[in-house]
Amino acid sequence: MEKNIRIELMKSVDSIKNKIKQMKNQEYAMNLSLDKMLKPIADPLKTLVDSNLSIVKNRNVENTTFSNNDSIESDDNNTSSFAKFEDCYDPKQDSEELFEKSPKMEAPDNLKISLEGHDIHDIYDGVNIPFGIRSENKKIWMGNSVVSFSKIENLNNDNVIMVKIDDRAYNLTPGLKELLLRRKPDLKLISDRDKLVYKDMLHFTNAHKRDFNPNGQIRGDKGMKYRTIIKPMLSEMSNDKTLTKLGGNLPKLKEYKKNTDLVYWDDPNELVERLQLLVASRDAGNTNHDNEIFSIIEELKEADIIKE
Incomplete structure (x- = not known):
């Protein structure tokens, strides 16, 4: 009797073990299929998280003060990599800005124009600034005109960057740089002279018209640049045209020579x-x-x- 009970108990134990093993195999197969299914989504998220963690770690490393008595051993490779990190890392720019701002949506902060070779397009590749410059067909455009950059020396032997549009050349001041290369320009850097130059560039290139057509309508925008700079500037341009038109339609007075003899009919x-x-x-x-x-x-x- 006891022998039969042991046999039945051993069979039950073996059955339970088999079921547990079978459940583990099913769970493994299910996890494997889920990994294959979610891999296109999980891998980019994992890369993003790892990048964010690395940035946070780098910031902590930079903010940590090491004393001369600390026994920290580092080889030449680590030293050189840390030096490179200090050269390229900007503490003013937080991790959220690094992921939210794309280099193809907005021009870089440090606008370094390389005038050696033909790599100017590579710097501004994909740039499309409203009412400013854009990259198209391996050329830099503003409105319907091609834009080129050149570097000259002024009387003080200082290098000055010039913006050339057809036969016109403009000095690329910090204020004009904000207007041409920023979606949200810094108004503190823009002078009245910069606004006059920018107004002339808009009028010459038709960058404020639809399809850059001189006879096209003005294209509105809800951005900060249009509301604070472009719209007031265009209203001034329309007022100037209205005054010119009204003055041109006034009748001209006839001029007569002095001492004119008037002839009367007497016959x-x-x-x-x-x-x-x-x-x-x-x-x-x-x-x-x-x-x-x-x-x-x-x-x-x-x-x-x-x-x-």
């Missing part, structure tokens, strides 16, 4: 001959002499040559 025969010529001209279809005809008739009536 009735001449009046009659003149009247005959005017009537013949009117019969031919010219209706511009009706007033003169009526005037001559009135004069002849006053002279009692024609009676009513």
Whole structure:
């Protein structure tokens, strides 16, 4: 009897072990299928988290003060990598800005223009600043005009960067740089002179028109640049055109020479001959002499040559 119970108990134990093993195999297979299914989503998220953690660790490393008595051993490779990190890391820019700002959506903070070779397009590749410059077909454009950069030396032997649009050249001041290369320019850096230059560039390139067409409509924008700079500037341009148009439509005064001798009709025969010529001209279809005809008739009536 006890032997049979042991046999049944051993069978039950083996059955339970088999079920547990089977459940583990099913769970493993399920996890494997889920990993394959979620891998396209999980890998980018994992990379993003790892990058964020590395940035936080690097910031902690930079903020840590090491004393000369600390026994920290580092080889040449670690030292060089830390030096490179200090050169490229900007503590003013937090980790959120690093992920939110894309280099193809906005120009870099330090606008270093390389004028050696043909790598100017690589710096601004994909840039499309509203009412500013954009990259298209391996060229830099503003509106319907191609933009090029050049470096010259002024009288003080300082290097000055010039912006050339067709046959016009402009000095790339910090304020003009904000207007051309920023979606949200810093108003503190923009002077009145920069606004005048930018206004001339807009008018010349039609960067504020739809499809950059000179006869096109002005394209509105809800951005900060349009509301604070472009819109007031365009209203001034429209007011200037209105004043010019109103002044141009005013009638001009006729100028006469001084000491002009006015000739009066004193011979009735001449009046009659003149009247005959005017009537013949009117019969031919010219209706511009009706007033003169009526005037001559009135004069002849006053002279009692024609009676009513």
